[in-house]
Structure formats: C-alpha cells, structure tokens
Amino acid sequence: MSEDRTSEAQEPLDVLRLTGAKARGKRPYFFDDPDVERVLAITMAVAGELAVLRQRLDTIEELLETRGAVTRADIEAFEPDPAHAERRGRWYQEYLARILRIVQQESEALDRGDEPTSEEAGARLGKE
Amino acid sequence: MLPETTHDQAERYNFLSHLNRHLAARVLPGVERAYRNEVAPRFQARRGREPADRHEARRALEGHSLYRTWSALRRNTMEMRQQAGLSVVLPQLPALVERARRTVPAGKLQLNDAVRTPRYLTAVDHHCMPGSYYAERVARDVSGAANYDSGLFVTTGGLLGRFADGGGHGMVAFVRKLRPGFAPRRILDLGCGLGHNVLPVAAAFPDARVTAVDVAAPMLRYGAARAASLGVGNVEFVQADATDLGQFEDASFDWVQSIMFLHETSLAALRRIMGESRRLVAPGGLVTHVEQPRYGVAMPFFEQAMRDWDALYNNEPFWTKLHEIDLDGLLVAAGFDRECLIHAGVYAIADNGGFPDAESEDVEDYGRKPAWRISGAQVPA
Numbered sequence: 051m052s053e054d055r056t057s058e059a060q061e062p063l064d065v066l067r068l069t070g071a072k073a074r075g076k077r078p079y080f081f082d083d084p085d086v087e088r089v090l091a092i093t094m095a096v097a098g099e100l101a102v103l104r105q106r107l108d109t110i111e112e113l114l115e116t117r118g119a120v121t122r123a124d125i126e127a128f129e130p131d132p133a134h135a136e137r138r139g140r141w142y143q144e145y146l147a148r149i150l151r152i153v154q155q156e157s158e159a160l161d162r163g164d165e166p167t168s169e170e171a172g173a174r175l176g177k178e
Numbered sequence: 179m180l181p182e183t184t185h186d187q188a189e190r191y192n193f194l195s196h197l198n199r200h201l202a203a204r205v206l207p208g209v210e211r212a213y214r215n216e217v218a219p220r221f222q223a224r225r226g227r228e229p230a231d232r233h234e235a236r237r238a239l240e241g242h243s244l245y246r247t248w249s250a251l252r253r254n255t256m257e258m259r260q261q262a263g264l265s266v267v268l269p270q271l272p273a274l275v276e277r278a279r280r281t282v283p284a285g286k287l288q289l290n291d292a293v294r295t296p297r298y299l300t301a302v303d304h305h306c307m308p309g310s311y312y313a314e315r316v317a318r319d320v321s322g323a324a325n326y327d328s329g330l331f332v333t334t335g336g337l338l339g340r341f342a343d344g345g346g347h348g349m350v351a352f353v354r355k356l357r358p359g360f361a362p363r364r365i366l367d368l369g370c371g372l373g374h375n376v377l378p379v380a381a382a383f384p385d386a387r388v389t390a391v392d393v394a395a396p397m398l399r400y401g402a403a404r405a406a407s408l409g410v411g412n413v414e415f416v417q418a419d420a421t422d423l424g425q426f427e428d429a430s431f432d433w434v435q436s437i438m439f440l441h442e443t444s445l446a447a448l449r450r451i452m453g454e455s456r457r458l459v460a461p462g463g464l465v466t467h468v469e470q471p472r473y474g475v476a477m478p479f480f481e482q483a484m485r486d487w488d489a490l491y492n493n494e495p496f497w498t499k500l501h502e503i504d505l506d507g508l509l510v511a512a513g514f515d516r517e518c519l520i521h522a523g524v525y526a527i528a529d530n531g532g533f534p535d536a537e538s539e540d541v542e543d544y545g546r547k548p549a550w551r552i553s554g555a556q557v558p559a
C-alpha cells in the first residue's frame with residue numbers, strides 16, 4: 051500500500067481538447083441520417099450558449115438596477131435571491147418551450163387523430 | 179471540495195438541468211402517448227399480437243420520430259453535461275489536486291497500484307463520462323470525481339439532496355427501523371465512488387469504523403478529502419476490488435453494504451461480490467445492496483423499455499441485465515439462508531437545506547426516480 055503515486059514530470063493538459071473529448075463506446079445515432087443529428091447537437095449547444103448569455107445580461111441588469119454600477123467581479127459573485135432564482139427558472143422553462151415548440155406540437159398531434167390539411171378542408175368547403 | 183464555477187459555468191449547468199427537466203416533464207409524456215396511440219397499435223396490426231418483451235417494445239419505439247427526437251436530445255444533453263463539467267474542472271485541476279492532497283487526513287486514504295481496473299469499466303465510459311472514474315490525467319488526479327460531483331444535480335435534478343446523499347439517508351432510516359439499537363462497530367461500503375452515500379451512514383454511526391472501497395483512485399482521493407471537509411472522520415477510503423477483498427479477514431464487518439453500485443459491474447463480478455459479502459459479514463451482521471427496482475411482471479414493457487434507455491444509450495451496459503437478475507438466487511448461491519433474506523424498498527431522503535426544490539412537480543423520468551430496492555440478508559448470530 052502506498053500513500054499515493056509519486057508525481058512524475060507533467061505535460062500541461064490540453065484542456066480544450068480534453069473538455070470536449072469523446073467518451074469510450076460507439077455513439078448511438080437515433081435519426082436515419084446522422085447529419086440531422088449533428089445539426090441538432092450543434093443547435094442545442096448554441097441554444098445553451100444563448101441562454102448563458104441571456105442570464106449574464108439578467109445579472110448585469112439586476113446589478114445595475116440595485117447598485118447603479120457593475121464590475122466583472124460583481125457578476126462572478128452574483129447569487130440571485132430565491133424569488134429572482136425562481137424568475138430565472140421560469141424564464142428557462144419558457145425559453146425551452148419556445149426552442150422545442152415543434153416537439154410540443156408534434157406531440158399534441160398524437161391526440162388529434164387524423165386531422166385534415168387546409169387543402170383537404172378547402173376542397174371539402176368548395177363542395178359544400 | 180466542490181470545484182468553483184464562474185457565473186457562466188453555473189448557468190451552463192442550469193440550462194442543462196432545465197433541459198433535462200423539460201425533456202422529462204414536457205417531451206416524455208408525448209413519447210408515452212406515441213407508444214399508446216401509434217407504436218403499440220401498429221405493432222399489433224403488423225404482428226397480430228402485443229410486444230412479448232421490453233426489447234420488442236423498445237425496437238418498436240425506435241421507429242417513432244418522437245422517441246428518436248427525445249432520445250437524440252437526451253443523449254446530446256448527457257454529452258453537453260460532461261463537457262460542461264470538464265470545462266469547470268480541468269482549468270482548476272492543479273488547485274483541486276493540491277487541495278485534496280492537503281485535506282486528506284493521515285491514514286484515511288489507502289491507495290494500491292496493484293488494483294486493476296475491471297474490464298467492464300474499460301469497455302465503455304460509464305454514463306458518457308470521458309475517462310470514466312479511473313482516468314489519471316495528471317499525477318494524484320481527482321478530475322473524474324470532481325466532474326462527477328460538480329454536475330451531478332444536472333441529471334438528478336435535486337432529487338437526491340444538495341449533497342447527493344439521499345440514498346445514504348434512506349438506508350440509515352431503513353436500518354434503524356429494521357434493527358432498532360443496531361450498533362455496528364465495523365461497516366464496509368462497496369463501490370463507494372466519491373462517498374456521497376457512505377457519509378450519512380458514517381455520520382449516523384459515529385462509533386463505527388467505516389471502510390469504503392473502490393477501484394478508482396481519483397474517486398477515493400477526492401472522497402477522502404471531501405469527507406474530511408464535511409467533518410466526517412470515521413471513514414477510510416481504500417483502493418480495492420470488491421470482487422476480491424482478500425486483505426480483510428472473514429467475518430470482519432457487522433454491516434456490508436453497497437448503494438447503486440451493482441449495476442455498474444458484471445454478472446461474474448456480481449457473483450463474487452455476493453460471495454465476498456457473505457465471507458466478510460460477521461455473525462449477527464447485516465448485508466444490504468441498494469439498486470433500482472427489478473423489472474418484474476407488474477412493470478409494463480413500455481416502462482421497462484424506457485428504463486433500458488440508460489443501458490443502451492448512456493453507457494450503462496450492465497444495467498439492463500442486472501434488472502432482470504434474481505438477486506435472491508445469487509445471495510443464496512453465495513451462502514445466505516433464504517429465510518434470512520431482506521426484501522424492502524427504500525426512498526431517497528433528500529436534504530435540500532432550504533433550497534427551492536428544483537423538481538417539485540411529479541415528473542417520471544424512468545430510471546432516475548429515487549425509489550430503490552434493497553437486496554441482502556440478516557445473518558444469524
């Protein structure tokens with residue numbers, strides 16, 4: 051039993067590469083076309099970054115409103131109070147509902163049975 | 179020990195936990211309806227019968243675009259969570275390594291270079307964690323553990339409490355009820371990880387000497403430092419393989435337990451773990467292994483198929499097999515008397531310390547619900 055491995059001379063870590071490294075194991079693809087899945091992954095990553103930016107802006111607005119000035123250190127130290135955290139949480143839910151609207155609508159369509167298209171409805175209306 | 183997060187890093191986690199919540203609360207119910215309204219009727223029409231098992235149900239689901247969309251989003255969210263966690267941990271890794279080294283009290287961390295990483299851990303990286311539990315990215319590495327700890331709430335959504343120890347609290351409550359006055363002197367926790375659930379057990383039995391074993395050194399280094407920083411002084415973190423604990427004498431523990439460990443092993447390992455549990459427990463002692471509920475006849479194939487998602491798409495390869503295994507049979511084969519077996523359910527007791535409960539809505543996210551089963555035995559004195 052050793053207390054710990056002896057440290058060897060260390061190469062600096064390639065942090066950027068390691069951060070996005072692939073996990074071991076073949077990746078499953080769910081869509082027939084992997085290109086579609088790649089675009090979805092990129093879109094969701096952008097959606098995530100936009101959300102981060104939006105919350106940063108919210109932090110800045112809050113700090114400006116309460117203190118009249120803002121420093122980077124203030125932003126880093128900022129903790130929303132419970133009511134504010136809840137507002138931000140609600141914003142996330144609304145935001146995601148907007149981004150994933152089509153998924154919601156496709157899921158609602160499941161309960162609507164066979165709905166007519168507007169073209170079909172129009173054809174019928176012309177005959178009535 | 180938790181790594182520090184910048185404003186934006188914390189928001190990346192928040193985005194992902196809200197996305198997970200949205201997928202569970204708003205998208206998943208659609209998948210269930212898709213199964214009921216379209217997938218199952220189509221299966222019936224084509225085959226003239228219902229799906230005969232969860233695999234057929236799942237393959238049928240895979241043809242539905244809503245299931246595919248939900249799955250693609252979920253898999254991607256897992257990957258984003260890993261990147262988010264590593265982007266928090268790796269830039270501050272030297273400081274974390276140093277903090278862990280300074281915080282671990284003498285004698286509370288015993289590493290052993292001779293312990294080999296089991297093949298079932300190296301085959302795929304569990305839950306898509308690049309480097310899994312055991313990677314040594316730097317000397318005295320703690321990065322895998324720090325990443326696990328830092329972003330855990332993104333997938334558990336607060337259901338396990340702010341210290342992710344709801345399972346441990348649940349076990350303490352269970353054991354207190356099962357055996358009022360039980361005062362174990364030595365407790366063994368198998369596959370302790372970074373010790374989330376063993377700490378409440380140790381804190382509940384402060385006079386016990388607790389040995390927590392794991393094969394992965396980064397988990398143990400971080401875990402030993404974390405225990406010290408949370409003021410729990412009676413746990414020693416030992417690098418050892420739970421399938422081969424020859425360094426401990428027969429009957430040397432009053433309570434042998436594991437929490438959410440077995441599903442990350444293999445059938446061969448499981449048999450040996452049960453064997454070691456039997457060998458190591460003292461007369462009059464207790465053995466408990468906490469796991470997800472078994473896929474029983476009462477569980478619909480749709481639910482079973484959904485619970486298999488992590489096994490197939492989130493790198494939990496043994497998960498699906500474990501949930502059909504008769505653990506009682508394995509316990510009996512390991513030498514426990516059938517009359518002494520324990521069957522019980524246990525719920526996480528989540529301490530959210532006054533923090534707003536992220537998941538107060540009643541949301542079913544298969545395989546993440548903190549309601550588990552206990553398999554084990556009370557050994558006659």
Ligand SMILES: C[S@@+](CC[C@H](N)C(=O)[O-])C[C@H]1O[C@@H](n2cnc3c(N)ncnc32)[C@H](O)[C@@H]1O
Binds near residue numbers: 296375421442
């Ligand atoms: C899901 S984690 C355990 C979680 C932990 N029990 C808790 O309550 O937080 C699984 C752990 O089992 C460890 N492990 C896997 N096979 C093992 C073995 N044969 N012996 C000891 N530890 C093992 C892994 O390194 C990993 O840390």
